[in-house]
Amino acid sequence: MPAPTVLLGAVAYDPKVVTIWEGFRTWLRGRGLDFDFVLYSHYERQVEDLLAGRIDAAWNSPLAWLRAERLASANGTAVRALTMRDTDQDLTSVVVVRADSPVRQLADLAGRVVAVGAIDNPQATLIPLGHLAAAGVTVDVRRFDVGVGLHGDHIGGERDAARALTAGEVDAACMIDANHLAFVQEGTLPPEGTRIVAQTARYDHCNMTVRAPESEGVRLFGTLLLGMSYADPQVRPLLDLEGLTAWREGRTTGYDALADAVDASGFYSPDGRVTATDYRP
Amino acid sequence: MSATPVAEVDLGELGFGRGAHLLVQRALAGLPPGGRLAVSGRDPALRVHLPAWCRGRGHRVEWPDRGEANDLVAVVVRGSADDDRWFGAERAGPALPSALSSRPPARWGLGARGALLEAGGPEARFDLDDRDLVWADIAPHLYAQAAARQWDPQTAVPWDDPFALPADVEAAVVQVMTYLVENEQAALVVPARFVGRIHPHFREVVQLLAVQMADEARHMEVFSRRALLRGADMGTSSAGGRQSLFTLVAESDFALASFLLSVLGEGSFVDLLSFLHENAPDPVTRRICWLAMQDERRHVVFGMAHLEHQARLDPLLRDRLRAAIHRRHDALVDTAGLNADVFDALVVLAAGGWHPDDVSAGFDRVQALQHAMDQGRQRRLVRLGFRADEAAALSALHTRNFM
Numbered sequence: 001m002p003a004p005t006v007l008l009g010a011v012a013y014d015p016k017v018v019t020i021w022e023g024f025r026t027w028l029r030g031r032g033l034d035f036d037f038v039l040y041s042h043y044e045r046q047v048e049d050l051l052a053g054r055i056d057a058a059w060n061s062p063l064a065w066l067r068a069e070r071l072a073s074a075n076g077t078a079v080r081a082l083t084m085r086d087t088d089q090d091l092t093s094v095v096v097v098r099a100d101s102p103v104r105q106l107a108d109l110a111g112r113v114v115a116v117g118a119i120d121n122p123q124a125t126l127i128p129l130g131h132l133a134a135a136g137v138t139v140d141v142r143r144f145d146v147g148v149g150l151h152g153d154h155i156g157g158e159r160d161a162a163r164a165l166t167a168g169e170v171d172a173a174c175m176i177d178a179n180h181l182a183f184v185q186e187g188t189l190p191p192e193g194t195r196i197v198a199q200t201a202r203y204d205h206c207n208m209t210v211r212a213p214e215s216e217g218v219r220l221f222g223t224l225l226l227g228m229s230y231a232d233p234q235v236r237p238l239l240d241l242e243g244l245t246a247w248r249e250g251r252t253t254g255y256d257a258l259a260d261a262v263d264a265s266g267f268y269s270p271d272g273r274v275t276a277t278d279y280r281p
Numbered sequence: 282m283s284a285t286p287v288a289e290v291d292l293g294e295l296g297f298g299r300g301a302h303l304l305v306q307r308a309l310a311g312l313p314p315g316g317r318l319a320v321s322g323r324d325p326a327l328r329v330h331l332p333a334w335c336r337g338r339g340h341r342v343e344w345p346d347r348g349e350a351n352d353l354v355a356v357v358v359r360g361s362a363d364d365d366r367w368f369g370a371e372r373a374g375p376a377l378p379s380a381l382s383s384r385p386p387a388r389w390g391l392g393a394r395g396a397l398l399e400a401g402g403p404e405a406r407f408d409l410d411d412r413d414l415v416w417a418d419i420a421p422h423l424y425a426q427a428a429a430r431q432w433d434p435q436t437a438v439p440w441d442d443p444f445a446l447p448a449d450v451e452a453a454v455v456q457v458m459t460y461l462v463e464n465e466q467a468a469l470v471v472p473a474r475f476v477g478r479i480h481p482h483f484r485e486v487v488q489l490l491a492v493q494m495a496d497e498a499r500h501m502e503v504f505s506r507r508a509l510l511r512g513a514d515m516g517t518s519s520a521g522g523r524q525s526l527f528t529l530v531a532e533s534d535f536a537l538a539s540f541l542l543s544v545l546g547e548g549s550f551v552d553l554l555s556f557l558h559e560n561a562p563d564p565v566t567r568r569i570c571w572l573a574m575q576d577e578r579r580h581v582v583f584g585m586a587h588l589e590h591q592a593r594l595d596p597l598l599r600d601r602l603r604a605a606i607h608r609r610h611d612a613l614v615d616t617a618g619l620n621a622d623v624f625d626a627l628v629v630l631a632a633g634g635w636h637p638d639d640v641s642a643g644f645d646r647v648q649a650l651q652h653a654m655d656q657g658r659q660r661r662l663v664r665l666g667f668r669a670d671e672a673a674a675l676s677a678l679h680t681r682n683f684m
Contacts, residue, residue, distance in 0.1 A: 086336070086339060087336050087337060089336075090332070090336070091336070092329065092332075094329055177329045177330070177332070177333040178333040178334075178336065178337065180326070180329060180330070180333075181297055181298070181326075181329075181330045181333050181334060184297070184298035184326075184330075185297070185298060191296070191298040191299055192296070192298065195325065196325065196326055196329055199328075199329055229365065230339070230361070230362050230365035230366065231364075231365035231366075231368035231369070233369060233399070233400035233401030233402075234401065236365075236366065236401060237401060243337070245338070245339030245360065245362035245365075246339065246362075
């Protein structure tokens with residue numbers, strides 16, 4: 001009997017993606033799954049190919065998950081979050097000002113210039129702008145469109161926003177909590193030179209999106225991912241590169257804030273079409 | 282839902298931008314996976330940074346009611362990633378060289394000897410990984426001695442001492458120095474070819490060879506500097522001399538290369554440097570030959586030590602050594618051997634004058650040097666287990682180029 005198969009799609013936001021999935025491929029093939037992967041230059045085509053059945057699983061950004069869910073719903077099918085990284089759960093974003101800023105709370109940002117990441121960045125653009133909008137605060141958005149189509153996987157836009165804050169070009173900058181810590185530690189932001197004026201509610205990030213019902217190969221894929229151990233020296237370097245210590249069962253309860261932001265900004269239509277006017281992945 | 286934390290850490294004003302993770306990490310280290318740590322602190326970014334830091338390290342965060350504890354930020358539940366990382370870790374042998382592994386595995390690679398090695402990582406190919414082949418118990422001692430006796434070419438040599446030599450004597454010095462430089466170059470290249478192949482488990486040997494290379498680098502410098510101290514031209518280099526050195530550099534077997542270079546070549550060189558020290562016509566030449574001789578002696582001691590050790594364990598080693606001498610002899614049989622200009626220059630230096638009696642005496646001294654070199658080679662061959670008559674025959678086959 002031939003081994004069950006899975007063809008995965010992943011977005012090549014960094015050269016390490018090749019190392020990661022080639023390594024995982026070797027590991028998965030050694031455990032009875034005929035696994036291979038294809039790389040995409042942006043998430044939109046990957047999602048379309050998942051829905052069209054050209055790939056069996058899509059390693060999706062949260063935004064790509066939402067679009068997959070909408071497209072599936074529109075054509076009467078369903079997708080599921082098979083797994084996610086432990087580090088994909090319970091993230092927050094923050095709005096940061098310079099330490100000497102007169103801005104003390106979110107409302108003080110009204111009418112001021114706020115730097116965000118790329119147009120399609122969930123954590124540094126869509127979710128924090130949704131947070132501001134929900135609070136009724138209208139700001140002047142300065143966007144840093146680096147790596148458009150990568151849904152914020154490329155850190156460049158977020159870092160440029162942070163630099164603009166330090167340079168005094170903007171009044172505030174938005175970023176994911178871990179990047180605020182990273183920017184402080186690497187010196188992009190001076191230690192104690194910034195102040196956090198707002199933090200979003202917790203949300204979830206990437207997931208392994210698959211079509212429902214799952215094939216035998218996809219089910220085995222999920223089981224094998226969940227069985228990967230950080231104690232295994234063969235996969236540990238790959239887990240380090242991918243930024244997790246364990247795979248978790250997928251959950252879809254952490255995407256409401258992003259869905260609201262997508263609707264409010266008109267990024268995708270309810271049936272999953274790309275409707276953002278100046279989005280060119 | 283939450284159990285009571287078993288440990289507490291107060292970060293005070295310290296934030297994660299300035300090293301707060303060290304205190305959290307230290308407190309977590311004392312807990313088992315699942316252990317709970319209450320973290321307090323007053324840095325305003327702590328509520329953002331603590332969970333972000335924990336997330337990346339596989340720790341969970343709980344947000345209990347702060348109650349009376351105003352500075353309580355969160356409770357960290359220790360994950361297992363830190364322990365998992367060290368699952369299957371092993372020590373790269375003993376830290377001290379008293380009980381070395383006879384064949385350290387390739388997976389130890391560049392890990393420090395004795396270090397706790399995380400499993401995984403590259404299998405580094407250090408093909409000289411047989412203790413009996415590369416090790417000698419005297420290596421750590423010789424390294425320490427070598428490191429302590431490094432000298433500064435600028436200050437160890439009386440470069441400015443006044444002296445004036447007749448032109449032909451100066452020319453003889455320049456010729457000998459030219460010859461010494463090319464020999465020292467070969468003596469540097471030979472260990473350089475092996476030092477990257479020796480398993481780092483035998484690090485004292487690597488260190489010793491590295492210092493040996495530094496020795497040769499200094500020798501090249503001081504001999505070149507002496508050659509050009511009074512003029513602008515170097516002496517001659519014969520094709521046969523270079524051919525002889527090339528056979529030395531081309532030897533790819535570590536034991537055979539040490540044998541040809543250190544036991545036979547540098548051993549003979551010690552005699553030559555001693556001769557030059559005695560017959561040097563000026564203080565600079567005398568001093569640099571003495572300094573180089575001290576270093577070369579050490580090189581011979583190590584070469585002898587590890588070959589003696591190996592010869593005791595491997596009775597077939599002598600066959601290979603014998604074959605190496607024959608092979609090199611055959612490769613050089615059609616070459617002139619020692620540069621005639623070098624031989625003549627040695628006679629001039631030993632003669633100390635141009636009267637026929639002086640030249641005759643100089644000639645005798647150079648012959649005595651060659652005899653001493655031969656005797657030394659024979660002694661060392663006997664120490665390696667060759668019979669006296671065979672040692673004499675093998676010594677006679679050694680390159681006429683001395684090195």
